[in-house]
């Protein structure tokens with residue numbers, strides 16, 4: 001099962017996937033490419049580290065979505081890699097029809113909350129400020145509704161009285177780094 005990883009930032013989750021693969025724990029899943037909408041993003045440096053293709057793909061003129069031409073560019077780039085699964089690991093743009101139709105039922109997203117609670121941006125902070133007693137992360141199928149597709153799996157972390165936003169963020173990220181590779185390995189088993 002060929003996977004293409006797309007992200008906008010640090011790439012700690014992409015790295016967790018690649019590390020798991022390197023250790024031989026990603027089952028039949030093989031990361032074949034990393035694409036980013038940010039030319040300077042750390043996620044792109046992982047390509048050289050793990051021997052996987054990594055490239056910037058121009059996102060077009062908008063800040064929070066791809067314009068039609070950019071969606072087509074992403075679709076072409078992903079198709080060229082023969083991707084069976086598209087993994088959104090910190091990709092901070094909303095996807096629309098051209099992209100979603102091209103890979104229907106084959107796109108998963110990682111979100112840093114226990115959906116359906118706290119969709120959108122700054123989800124860890126939202127949960128912390130709300131006074132929630134549990135936070136965590138979700139991997140779900142991507143559909144047209146933002147952060148609304150069917151849930152594949154979740155991992156919960158308890159928010160303790162002495163947690164700060166920083167310590168909570170670390171806990172949620174640690175949970176993400178286990179959950180996302182595990183979900184990919186499971187999906188690969190079934191493919």
Ligand code: GAR
Nearest residue numbers: 009010011012013014090110111112
């Ligand atoms: C992760 O916490 C991921 O859940 C979040 O971005 C971070 C990326 O970190 N995604 C979203 O908020 C999507 N709405 P990373 O670049 O270190 O993997």
